[in-house]
Amino acid sequence: MTIWANDRSESWFVAAARNQVRTVIALVGTEASARFARKTFGVVEEVGGLAIVVAGLAALRYFTGSRTHHGMPMVPFLTCGVFIFWTFKTTLSQSSTFASAKARYEFMPRVTQLDVLIARSIVNTLFYVGLALGAFTAFYFIGISDWMEQPFLVIAVLLVSSLLGFGVGMIFGAINTFAPFFRTIQHVLMRVLMFTSGVHFIWPEVPYMFRWIIIENPLFHLCEFIRSGYFVAYESPVASSLYLGVWITSTLAIGLMCERLCRPFYERDRRRATENEDPFALDGL
Amino acid sequence: MIARLLKKGGAAATLQEDPAGFAEIGGGERDTIRLRGVTKVLGAGRKQTLVFDRADAEFPRGVSIGVLGGASSxxxxxxxxxxxxxxxxxxxxxxxxxVSWPLASRTIFTKRFSIRQNVRFVSAIYNAWPPDMLDAVTDLGKIKRQDLDTALDLLPDELNTRATISLCLALSFDCYVVDERVALGNKPFRDLVQEKLLEMRGDRSLIVVTRTAQTIREMCDECYVIIDRKLQKFGSKGEAILAFRGATGGQDLSDPLGE
Incomplete structure (x- = not known):
């Protein structure tokens, strides 16, 4: 281990926490700039992707004849579910990028792999929460739906979804470190989750034979919560905050341990000189 | 560390005795970097490489110390x-x-960003005031104001190097680390950096890790040599250079001038 001295006016823990907070704040700006500034169509692409999914699911429901449910208009109903799933999925993919996290800042001693993962997840969460609030406001002004019944609950559920994605992402990142083929399984898993997490259905619509398994999915609880917060007409009979709390605490704890265990595997051998290198080619002297 | 804390009556008791926590938890001296039985393995699985095997060393403040090592040592x-x-x-x-980053490192700044953005980022991490750092970079690195907002990949490498080194010197670290090269860039700038480092020698530490004996002779007071995955200290620079030559089998002719 490396033990650092610090200013005597503050404890080592406070000094370390301050350093980490400062680093994460600095990284949030840099990562946001890296993600959006140079990619003109990046935001448009992400919004377009979401719109296509909502349109596809809306068409599915429209042609099956179920245009509203429990008084919930179809487009906001689906948008709520899609935002929950997308926030989870994208945060998961951001926080599982162990290989590229430290590589970009490989000679910055104060930037750790975890700092970069946290910063990327914060950027992603802020982006999707902002986008969701923008979409919901647009629905209100266009006249598609009423204003959210409990806006703070809606925001909180989106943040919790991101937190869940962050924990699960670090676990997946660790699995990818030792079994790179898991990335393919991860893609399949995401598709299965997309259709089993309540993105386009609610509890009363779930067939009795599948209820025992659907209720185990934490994303389903999140979808139920966001709809209870958004619509006056719906109150979920099954959503459990305790169940979600257990999931989030355990995935974060396991994920953080996995990240710390995997960190040495991404320390590269950065030796540049080789026996074949011309010893007289050292410029600067 | 946790075991040690528990043995001494818990973290609260330890912090009460020493609020900074350094004496109990670190156990080391201030103004010194000490390596105690350091083993370092790089890579994983079949790519595992043992780089250091129970290496010990001490780098006190105010001393310029060289570390000589052959290729891939x-x-x-x-x-x-x-x-x-x-x-x-x-x-x-x-x-x-x-401790600073390696002085002549070219990878501190992100190439997609401008010098201003990079300086702001690094200043934020090291809790420095960005306008002061920008002034230091433009003054010491002789960088024109109009180049500050251009992406680094559109500027010559020379400016990247000058900005990185200037910022490193402006951040005022206690210990500067030189990996192989003291500075890159044009000769007046290299001389300026070397001069600055020599000026700082009494107050700050300088650790020069190189395979060039001449650098050790010019800049260092003491010298370690990496031999058999350990850091060995020698009484004089001459002895260290001879031991280094012996260890590299005379093949590493990194000193163009010779002894």
């Missing part, structure tokens, strides 16, 4: 261990000073 790994970029696999490093 672990010089860059040592630099990474010293500045906290990597942790030892076993053993302990007591770090009583703030």
């Amino acid at each position: 672990g010089k860059t790994t040592l630099v990474n261990l010293l500045n906290g970029n990597q942790s030892p696999t076993e053993g302990r490093i007591d770090c009583g000073m703030s």
Whole structure:
């Protein structure tokens, strides 16, 4: 281990926490700039992707004849579910990028792999929460739906979804470190989750034979919560905050341990000189 | 560390005795970097390489210390261990000073961003005031104001180097680490950097990790040599250089002038 001295006016823990907070704040700006500034169509692409999914699911429901449910208009109903799933999925993919996290800042001693993962997840969460609030406001002004019944609950559920994605992402990142083929399984898993997490259905619509398994999915609880917060007409009979709390605490704890265990595997051998290198080619002297 | 804390009556008791926590938890001296039985293994699985095997060393403040090592002997790994970029696999490093990044490193700044953005980012991390750092970079690195907002990949490499080194010197670290090269860039700038480092020698530490004996002769007071994955200290620079030559089998002719 490396033990650092610090200013005597503050404890080592406070000094370390301050350093980490400062680093994460600095990284949030840099990562946001890296993600959006140079990619003109990046935001448009992400919004377009979401719109296509909502349109596809809306068409599915429209042609099956179920245009509203429990008084919930179809487009906001689906948008709520899609935002929950997308926030989870994208945060998961951001926080599982162990290989590229430290590589970009490989000679910055104060930037750790975890700092970069946290910063990327914060950027992603802020982006999707902002986008969701923008979409919901647009629905209100266009006249598609009423204003959210409990806006703070809606925001909180989106943040919790991101937190869940962050924990699960670090676990997946660790699995990818030792079994790179898991990335393919991860893609399949995401598709299965997309259709089993309540993105386009609610509890009363779930067939009795599948209820025992659907209720185990934490994303389903999140979808139920966001709809209870958004619509006056719906109150979920099954959503459990305790169940979600257990999931989030355990995935974060396991994920953080996995990240710390995997960190040495991404320390590269950065030796540049080789026996074949011309010893007289050292410029600067 | 946790075991040690528990043995001494818990973290609360320890922090009460020493609010900074350094004396009990670190156990090391201030103004000194000490490596104690440091073992470092890089890579994993079949790519595992043992770079250091129970290496010990001490780098006090105000002394310029050279570390000589042949090709692939672990010089860059040592630099990474010293500045906290990597942790030892076993053993302990007591770090009583703030340590810079390798002075001539070209990868500190992100090429997609401008010098201004990069300076702001690094200043934020090191809790420095960005306008002051920008002034220092433009003054010391002789960088024109109109170049500050251009993306680094559109500027010559020379400007990147000058900006990185200037910022490193402006951030006022307790210990500066030089990995192989003191500075890149044009000769007046290299001379300026070398002069600045020599000026700082009484107050700050300088650790020069190189395979060039001439640099050791010009800049260092003491010298370690990396031999058999350990850091060996020698009484004089001459002895160290001879031992280094012996260890590299005379093949590493990195000193163009010779003895």
